Amino acid sequence: MLPDYWQTVHRLVVICLDDLNTVMQLQLALQALRSALPQAHITLLTAHSDDQLLSLSPWTNQTLMHSTDGWKTLESEASAFGEVSITSAKQNSNGFSDVVNLIRVIRAQQFDAAIVFTGEGRSPYALAYICYLAGVALRLGQSQEFGGSILSHCVKPPSSNIHPQERHLFLLKAAGFELEELTDGRNLEPREVSNAHPTLAHPIPFTLQSP
Numbered sequence: 227m228l229p230d231y232w233q234t235v236h237r238l239v240v241i242c243l244d245d246l247n248t249v250m251q252l253q254l255a256l257q258a259l260r261s262a263l264p265q266a267h268i269t270l271l272t273a274h275s276d277d278q279l280l281s282l283s284p285w286t287n288q289t290l291m292h293s294t295d296g297w298k299t300l301e302s303e304a305s306a307f308g309e310v311s312i313t314s315a316k317q318n319s320n321g322f323s324d325v326v327n328l329i330r331v332i333r334a335q336q337f338d339a340a341i342v343f344t345g346e347g348r349s350p351y352a353l354a355y356i357c358y359l360a361g362v363a364l365r366l367g368q369s370q371e372f373g374g375s376i377l378s379h380c381v382k383p384p385s386s387n388i389h390p391q392e393r394h395l396f397l398l399k400a401a402g403f404e405l406e407e408l409t410d411g412r413n414l415e416p417r418e419v420s421n422a423h424p425t426l427a428h429p430i431p432f433t434l435q436s437p
Contacts, residue, residue: 237338239337239340240269243273249273251389254395259285269289332362341367365379367381384396
């Protein structure tokens with residue numbers, strides 16, 4: 227049974243900044259979320275444009291695009307939890323301002339909950355911490371590593387080498403979401419998607435940590 231704290235969610239952001247294939251495997255996960263939270267406003271935050279995500283639109287109300295151009299330049303400096311110091315962030319021409327920008331955008335949306343979907347071997351902690359700083363109370367993700375309260379609800383991922391779709395569904399099932407009667411959604415009417423799709427500058431896969 228879905229815990230009470232999920233049943234009261236009004237504004238949910240689903241975050242997946244991985245490659246397009248990993249994002250497209252969210253279809254059944256999004257359907258499960260829509261079924262469990264029929265009155266919730268669901269926003270999908272990815273690195274891909276709307277025209278690449280049409281098959282996901284029946285279960286979302288809004289999409290936000292966040293480019294991953296700045297990701298790789300900082301990854302080599304990140305810890306196991308995606309952490310780098312504020313000094314390192316400031317040394318990157320885009321890093322620090324992009325983190326602040328993303329926090330402001332997420333805060334402005336007033337989300338009650340965030341679910342961070344990641345591909346195998348990717349950490350959810352950077353984005354979860356950004357959500358924490360933006361005031362998002364529920365932060366769900368899966369990781370082998372313990373990250374304190376950065377994720378309010380952390381699920382240990384399944385064994386390696388599983389299909390991305392199965393990985394996404396595993397996270398939801400572990401959190402209490404029902405997964406029965408999922409379909410491919412081809413007979414569903416798409417929900418109205420907001421015309422406002424702000425493009426954020428660069429996604430930042432790290433958290434802020436005092437030097």
